[in-house]
Amino acid sequence: MMHxxxxxxxxxxxxxxxxxxxxxxxxxxxxxxxxxxxESKLYEYQEKLDAQLKEYKNLHELSRKLSATFDVRKIFxxxxxxxxxxxxxxxxxxxxxxxxxxAFAVKAFDGYYNDKEKSGVESLTINRDDGxxxxxxxxxxxxxxxxxxxxxxxxxxxxxxLMDEYLIYPLGPHAQPLALLIVGNSGENPEFYxxxxxxxxxxxxxxxxAGILSxxxxxxxxxxxxxxxxxxxxxxxxxxxxxxxxxxxxxDELVLVNKRLTNFFNTVSDGVMIVDRQERxxxxxxxxxxxxxxxxxxxxxxxxxxxxxxxxxxxGNLLSTCEAFSDVEIMMDSNEGACHCLASGEPIxxxxxxxxxxxxxxxxxxxxxxxxxxxxGYYATLQFSDxxxxxxxxxxxxxxxxxxxxxxxxxxxxxxxxxxxxxxxxAIHNWSGRHNGPFIALNxxxxxxxxxxxxxxxxxxxxxxxxxRGGKPGKFELASGGTLFLDEIGDMPLEQQSSLLRVIQxxxxxxxxxxxxxAVNVRLICASNKDLLKEVEIGAFRHDLFxxxxxxxxxxxxxxxxxxxxxxxxxxxxxxxxxxxxxxxQVNLDVYDFLTEYAWPGNVRELQNxxxxxxxxxxxxxxxxxxxxxxxxxxxxxxxxxxxxxEQVRCDTREQRQKVAWEAEKSKITYLLNQHGGNVSKVAxxxxxxxxxxxxxxxxxxxxx
Numbered sequence: 001m002m003h004x005x006x007x008x009x010x011x012x013x014x015x016x017x018x019x020x021x022x023x024x025x026x027x028x029x030x031x032x033x034x035x036x037x038x039e040s041k042l043y044e045y046q047e048k049l050d051a052q053l054k055e056y057k058n059l060h061e062l063s064r065k066l067s068a069t070f071d072v073r074k075i076f077x078x079x080x081x082x083x084x085x086x087x088x089x090x091x092x093x094x095x096x097x098x099x100x101x102x103a104f105a106v107k108a109f110d111g112y113y114n115d116k117e118k119s120g121v122e123s124l125t126i127n128r129d130d131g132x133x134x135x136x137x138x139x140x141x142x143x144x145x146x147x148x149x150x151x152x153x154x155x156x157x158x159x160x161x162l163m164d165e166y167l168i169y170p171l172g173p174h175a176q177p178l179a180l181l182i183v184g185n186s187g188e189n190p191e192f193y194x195x196x197x198x199x200x201x202x203x204x205x206x207x208x209x210a211g212i213l214s215x216x217x218x219x220x221x222x223x224x225x226x227x228x229x230x231x232x233x234x235x236x237x238x239x240x241x242x243x244x245x246x247x248x249x250x251x252d253e254l255v256l257v258n259k260r261l262t263n264f265f266n267t268v269s270d271g272v273m274i275v276d277r278q279e280r281x282x283x284x285x286x287x288x289x290x291x292x293x294x295x296x297x298x299x300x301x302x303x304x305x306x307x308x309x310x311x312x313x314x315x316g317n318l319l320s321t322c323e324a325f326s327d328v329e330i331m332m333d334s335n336e337g338a339c340h341c342l343a344s345g346e347p348i349x350x351x352x353x354x355x356x357x358x359x360x361x362x363x364x365x366x367x368x369x370x371x372x373x374x375x376x377g378y379y380a381t382l383q384f385s386d387x388x389x390x391x392x393x394x395x396x397x398x399x400x401x402x403x404x405x406x407x408x409x410x411x412x413x414x415x416x417x418x419x420x421x422x423x424x425x426x427a428i429h430n431w432s433g434r435h436n437g438p439f440i441a442l443n444x445x446x447x448x449x450x451x452x453x454x455x456x457x458x459x460x461x462x463x464x465x466x467x468x469r470g471g472k473p474g475k476f477e478l479a480s481g482g483t484l485f486l487d488e489i490g491d492m493p494l495e496q497q498s499s500l501l502r503v504i505q506x507x508x509x510x511x512x513x514x515x516x517x518x519a520v521n522v523r524l525i526c527a528s529n530k531d532l533l534k535e536v537e538i539g540a541f542r543h544d545l546f547x548x549x550x551x552x553x554x555x556x557x558x559x560x561x562x563x564x565x566x567x568x569x570x571x572x573x574x575x576x577x578x579x580x581x582x583x584x585x586q587v588n589l590d591v592y593d594f595l596t597e598y599a600w601p602g603n604v605r606e607l608q609n610x611x612x613x614x615x616x617x618x619x620x621x622x623x624x625x626x627x628x629x630x631x632x633x634x635x636x637x638x639x640x641x642x643x644x645x646x647e648q649v650r651c652d653t654r655e656q657r658q659k660v661a662w663e664a665e666k667s668k669i670t671y672l673l674n675q676h677g678g679n680v681s682k683v684a685x686x687x688x689x690x691x692x693x694x695x696x697x698x699x700x701x702x703x704x705x
Contacts (some may be wrong), residue, residue: 075216076108082209083183084110090185091163094171095126096178103127104180112186117162124160126180133177143168145184162186169210171217178217181210271341271362274348277355279303288362291339292332304360307332323347329365329470331516340365340518365477380426380439380483387423388572389565393557397424404552405431410504412489412549413527415556418605421527422487424556429483434523437482440475445491452496454512457503463513476509480520489549490530490541497542504548524549559600559607566596569604573611574623585615588624594632617688626686630665666701669694678705 065078076094083092091111095104104126113121126133145154145166158164166184170177265272271288273281280301289296299307326344341362348357384398404411405428413421422441429439447455458474459467475484486492492500503509504524508517526549535541559566570592578584591614600606614627669683676682684694698705 072217072220073108075213075220079181079209079213080108080110087183087209089183091183093121093124093161093180093182095124095180095182097128100176101128107179113162121162171210171214178214178221181213269367273304273360273362274357275304275360276357279305279358282357291341291362291364332362365473380429380435382423382426383430384427387420387427388569389562390568391557391562391565393561394565397554397556400552400554401428402431404428404554406433407552408432408523409551410524410549411526411552411554412532413525413554413556414532415527415529416558416603417529418603419556419558420604421529421556422485424554425483425485425525425527428525429485429523432483432523434482438479439483439485440479441485441487442475443487445488449493449496452493453499456496456500457509458511460511460513463511467513471511471513474509474511476503476520476522477518479522481522483523483525486524486526488528489526490528490532490535494540494542497545501542501545501548504545559603563596566600566607567592569607570595570611573608574615577612577615581615583621585618586622588622590625591623591628594625594628598632626688630668631661632664662701665697666703669697669701669703673703673705680705 069075069078080092080094083089089111091109091113093109094107096107097104106121106124109118109121143154145158145163145168158166161182161184163182163184164187166182169181169183170179171181172178265285268285269287271291272285273288274283276282280303281299282301284292284296284300292299324346328343328345330341330343332339332341341364344361344363346359347355348359350356384402387394387398389395401424411425411428413424415421425441426439429435442455444452454464454472454474456474456476458472458477460471461467461469463471503520506517507520507522509520510517532541532546532550536543536546559569570587574585574587595607595610602609610629610632613629614623617627669687672683672686673680676686680691680694684691687694689697697703
């Protein structure tokens with residue numbers, strides 16, 4: 001068979017072209033495959049970029065939220081939420097120490113834990129000397145523990161952290177981390193190790209998160225420190241401001257105290273002396289200057305002991321020994337002679353307890369006595385308005401008393417017991433120019449003979465056995481500047497009458513056991529129920545003293561000579577008792593008959609006692625004859641329509657009064673038996689006694705019914 005060369009050539013050419021086309025198609029297929037592969041890689045890269053962009057956005061949002069809060073609990077909450085829901089880790093913990101040397105304890109956690117696992121996680125702690133932290137302190141940026149065989153330490157922590165694989169990031173400096181961030185899974189996850197080690201983006205995300213958390217914690221710590229510093233500065237400013245206010249307050253108080261002390265020093269009624277350590281007087285207040293008079297300026301710089309008399313100087317030495325003393329009786333020299341004072345001293349100490357001087361208070365004895373009188377009852381309370389009566393005798397006595405009160409003469413009040421001599425004495429005192437002074441009363445008949453001198457003139461310490469320590473002033477000293485009322489002057493012993501006469505003449509008194517004369521300014525009012533002129537005649541009373549006392553004499557009439565005043569006094573006493581007891585009394589008319597016809601040997605005092613008795617026994621506020629004492633029924637005192645008691649009948653002794661009382665009771669029983677026709681029951685009822693007692697009295701008085 002013949003070959004066509006042209007056809008062969010074309011065939012060969014076609015085969016070459018086919019081979020070339022096949023090669024080109026293979027190349028094109030490879031290029032397509034490569035393009036597809038590049039597109040896949042591009043897609044994966046795009047996904048990676050999208051994931052990274054999303055992660056950056058999430059990190060940016062987290063960073064914004066962390067920057068907006070200064071609450072560390074919120075910081076931990078936002079971070080854990082991002083780890084669990086953003087990075088899709090199963091569990092996450094944040095541990096933080098309470099102080100620089102404290103162990104790391106769980107402060108926040110999140111993830112998939114059951115109740116038992118939560119309890120274990122909450123109690124988890126990591127000590128600073130633990131081997132786990134040594135890796136971080138050596139410079140490691142993080143620690144990765146993968147499930148399976150590994151280092152023993154890391155395997156042990158898998159059980160403690162309840163994670164089979166975990167990643168630990170230190171937050172803050174590695175040597176001294178502020179906190180620990182632990183993320184991981186409870187079981188084995190094939191992707192965990194690759195995500196941490198192979199995927200740089202994941203590692204970068206955790207690193208960024210750790211950096212953001214570290215910055216947030218550092219900012220929180222810094223802000224907390226700054227806030228604390230600012231608080232401390234504010235507190236310091238407040239303290240300084242409060243201190244300044246307190247200093248100003250204290251300064252104002254010191255100024256006020258200084259003004260008060262200055263005012264007190266200048267206005268106190270007691271004399272005040274300030275002395276230095278050598279007892280030299282360096283300052284006097286106005287009261288002390290007034291006591292010393294013109295000598296006040298001359299004594300500045302003088303030792304205090306030079307002012308007191310030699311007998312008292314030993315008491316003044318109490319100051320030189322730097323010991324306090326109080327109420328020491330001293331005599332000081334002044335322009336007007338001896339100044340009788342009570343002195344009290346107190347040492348002045350500096351802040352080291354060293355004595356730098358002293359303070360001496362001087363109180364005039366007269367001022368002390370006036371104070372004692374004020375609080376001890378040594379003052380008169382009764383006035384002439386307290387004298388009840390319209391009779392001629394009482395009005396004349398009051399007229400003489402008022403005239404006498406305007407003088408300074410001695411007064412002698414004469415009258416029976418119970419006529420009101422002390423009321424006259426007090427009224428004279430209050431009507432006189434001495435009404436602001438003391439009123440001292442002394443009953444000469446009530447004091448033993450051996451004690452009357454000490455009562456009148458006082459005594460010094462050790463003057464006699466039993467004398468009070470420090471001595472005692474007498475009534476004349478206490479009454480100085482006022483009135484001394486000597487009641488029952490007729491009972492004063494003769495041996496003391498001469499001493500009394502001397503004091504009246506010289507107006508000076510010397511205490512028993514002392515040779516010091518004390519000037520007294522006393523107005524003397526004496527009273528007696530005796531006839532002193534008769535006492536002088538029989539030698540029981542000194543005639544010279546009698547005439548000294550009887551410069552002004554007032555005789556107070558007895559109540560039997562003041563018949564019109566009896567009912568006035570009775571009603572006055574009844575009304576007074578009604579006011580005091582809060583009730584009102586009604587008096588039967590027949591009571592007044594007995595009152596006006598009774599002789600009243602006890603005078604006004606007896607009448608007052610009768611009123612009180614009748615008011616106490618009154619039934620339903622009614623005072624009848626039954627409430628009157630039996631004395632008013634005495635045949636010597638009452639017979640219907642007649643006053644039987646003659647002027648010469650007197651009841652001066654107890655026996656006489658008892659006899660009168662018996663006669664009165666017998667007369668009253670007889671009178672009531674006649675009134676009730678011999679009815680013993682009615683008589684016993686009127687007398688307020690039992691029938692048996694009445695029969696005994698009738699047998700005693702031999703009364704036949």
